[in-house]
């Protein structure tokens with residue numbers, strides 16, 4: 001069974017398994033969630049020694065993985081691109097450690113923002129930390145590169161970032177598995193000084209990371225994932241592609257009169273010599289890269305000759321959203337393909353909405369009723385299904401920033417003098433990073449009400465278990481310093497609407513910090529249990 005039809009996320013997970021992975025940690029986030037889910041299933045069915053767990057957030061996941069590496073085993077940590085913002089402190093500093101067991105961060109970007117609040121490009125993070133980044137263009141490379149990532153992590157003693165994008169994470173293709181490696185145990189790291197980020201040691205480790213850059217460049221230059229094909233008979237332009245941009249270019253080759261020279265980049269730091277070679281063979285360069293114009297920005301500083309470079313920066317390639325085989329055609333001088341017409345009928349718009357019977361609907365209904373009589377109020381919110389409470393007919397929330405921000409923002413708004421400030425957050429997001437905002441608010445007994453919408457799961461990403469079960473969230477809230485007199489639990493059902501509205505009203509009118517835990521399981525959890 002060497003040939004397998006798998007998702008891009010699953011190809012990456014298999015690459016990690018076959019590289020001798022011991023432990024994987026992660027926080028659910030589209031489009032990365034399926035990596036840990038695949039590992040958990042694999043562990044249950046084939047390898048009970050493989051540990052794959054969800055954690056409170058991406059930072060704790062990353063720190064756990066660093067601990068596995070220190071202990072001498074191979075570790076994978078998974079997250080979506082914005083999750084890397086949360087893990088960034090541990091991630092960037094870990095580049096200065098003497099990585100022991102191979103440490104690979106699988107980060108899935110979401111160009112086009114299918115399920116994210118931005119389309120940031122994780123290659124910048126790898127560059128910022130000064131480490132190697134691998135960017136597969138297909139499922140086979142997701143498998144092969146992940147295997148290789150563990151090897152180079154141990155060779156260079158650095159964490160390695162493997163970047164996927166939604167279109168690869170969530171599409172299926174056949175991959176060929178290679179001979180699996182056994183789990184390795186390098187033993188606990190022997191050099192304690194390489195594992196302590198004390199300023200005096202970090203200065204030394206930073207210097208050594210800078211000195212290592214030439215070896216990373218050498219590796220990138222030699223890597224077969226960075227492939228240069230020169231066609232010296234056609235000099236009008238050459239193409240640099242990265243990630244899925246390489247596939248979209250190939251899909252259009254048959255429509256071109258001449259095939260231009262192409263450099264495809266899958267390994268970073270960028271292969272400068274290969275870029276120079278391409279530049280010396282062409283009159284201009286077109287850059288087709290998925291994500292931000294990362295390579296495009298670097299080219300002018302790499303080349304000693306002045307050469308026109310076209311791409312996202314001048315709008316030759318669409319600067320935002322996903323690339324497609326069609327939208328890169330104009331950059332290659334090809335006419336747009338005629339769009340296909342499927343129907344003459346105008347279909348009605350179908351905005352996303354909360355499921356019929358969702359507990360959040362009942363919470364927002366009670367909240368809307370509670371604030372209806374107030375002359376002013378603010379309702380902040382957070383990342384989860386309940387973000388759909390922003391849309392009509394509920395139109396219950398006003399803000400959405402990042403995981404956990406609802407709590408801190410409510411505190412800020414209240415301390416800025418606004419009245420009747422309410423924060424709404426789900427149980428998993430509260431445990432992820434809302435909890436620290438609550439500790440802040442409790443320290444000053446801020447006049448605000450936090451509603452924790454506890455549906456007993458991480459619903460939006462596919463019903464992963466939350467790391468603390470519902471009954472214990474109450475204990476955590478009390479431990480944060482919230483007064484027991486102003487911690488209320490409500491059962492959100494349509495029949496309780498009047499009672500729940502009254503409780504929310506009362507707590508909003510209290511001049512201090514209050515917390516309401518709105519309890520009812522996501523209807524899909526109930527279905528699962530049945």
Ligand code: SF4
Pocket residue numbers: 353354355357358359360385455459460522523524
């Ligand atoms: S998945 Fe669950 S929590 Fe999310 S909208 Fe549907 S019922 Fe509500």
